[in-house]
Amino acid sequence: MANPGQPTIQQGATGRVVRRLQRAIRRTPNLSLVVDGIFGPATHAAVIQFQQGNPPLVVDGIVGPHTWAALPDGGPMPVLSLGSTGDAVKSLQTVLTNGASQWGGVTPQGIDGIFGPHTEEAVEAFQAWGHVVVDGVVGDQTWSVSLHAASATLESAVGLQYVIG
Structure with a gap:
């Protein structure tokens, strides 16, 4: 599973878990979604669109275990800056x-x-x-x-x- 142990979230949620969701949706790819950590109307619409395109997911705008499992890995890329190597x-x-x-x-x-x-x-x-x-x-x-x-x-x-x- 690409997003193990993630909590069920819906519109109104904020923070790191929402960023993970937004990165995962961008990787579907849905390049219109901004990774800002706020589960607002744009993220809700993107979740609905993803669920509609991935039967048998329930189309409810709520990101629970089944939706998390269907999404690509939403983990962050490394932060790279002066001094980073590899x-x-x-x-x-x-x-x-x-x-x-x-x-x-x-x-x-x-x-x-x-x-x-x-x-x-x-x-x-x-x-x-x-x-x-x-x-x-x-x-x-x-x-x-x-x-x-x-x-x-x-x-x-x-x-x-x-x-x-």
């Missing part, structure tokens, strides 16, 4: 290098798995292009930026194998 950074650098011409031509200047100042500059250029907060930190909002190609987001292009369970 394969997730290497994959991020690859995506930033390959798409740099779309978001201002700023590249990480190498694919070494080390999140240094050049990677930070490339992330900032990507964030400006994606109309999210420009802070050089790759968190939920940056991972959710649509790449405008085949329903891809930064997280799906880098690789969902980095989701933190």
Whole structure:
């Protein structure tokens, strides 16, 4: 099960569990949903739409065990920033290098798995292009930026194998 032990939630809920739900729905993919931790009307509508498309789920807008089980893993991607290292950074650098011409031509200047100042500059250029907060930190909002190609987001292009369970 991709989302084990999650509580039943519905409109009005807030917090980390709602972020997990919103990330899972975005990975269906429903790129219109914002990951903000608030189970409001937009999240409710997205849950209904998901339930309608996945019989035999009950279409009630409530996310219980059966809906959680039908959703992809909603765990977070790692937060990457100056000083981060590893394969997730290497994959991020690859995506930033390959798409740099779309978001201002700023590249990480190498694919070494080390999140240094050049990677930070490339992330900032990507964030400006994606109309999210420009802070050089790759968190939920940056991972959710649509790449405008085949329903891809930064997280799906880098690789969902980095989701933190």
